[in-house]
Amino acid sequence: MDRSDFIEHRRPDGELVGWLRPEGEDFVPVDLLGRELGDAVDWLTGEQQLEEHGLRYLADPYVLRLDDGSELRVRITEVSTDRIVVKKDDFGAIDVPLMRFELGWPMPAELTPLGDRDVPVVW
Structure with a gap:
């Protein structure tokens, strides 16, 4: 998967929680396992989805x-x-x-x- 246009999203403590992949004027949130969390959404909604998804799935x-x-x-x-x-x-x-x-x-x-x-x- 080409990640050259992915934009990192980090928690306030600096921990990477995923990426926002540009799609047209919107963004698709992608978790650390490379799974898309839903459809393309605006930037703030994408960040919110990544924050809510968090990192707990890794455990x-x-x-x-x-x-x-x-x-x-x-x-x-x-x-x-x-x-x-x-x-x-x-x-x-x-x-x-x-x-x-x-x-x-x-x-x-x-x-x-x-x-x-x-x-x-x-x-």
Whole structure:
């Protein structure tokens, strides 16, 4: 995804929360995972949508569909415009092997928020 015309939006403390992508005379708010948060809106509405969306979604559980079709509950550990890194959700256990996956940016279709699931994932 070409971000050359994206405009950063930061919280008052300087933390990046997303971008506003110009579309005609309006702007589309885009979160850190590269997801568009809605239709094109005016600048102030776009900023407000990014602020309301916040960063809390980065701490939520996700489901990663693996190449064999199986699904794994994961947590995001790193986000940049180069990659998204997730790890198997080990529920804080320190005695289990680390399973880490590096994905492309924007968020690929294989990674979905757990809360978006119609059917619970069995672990």
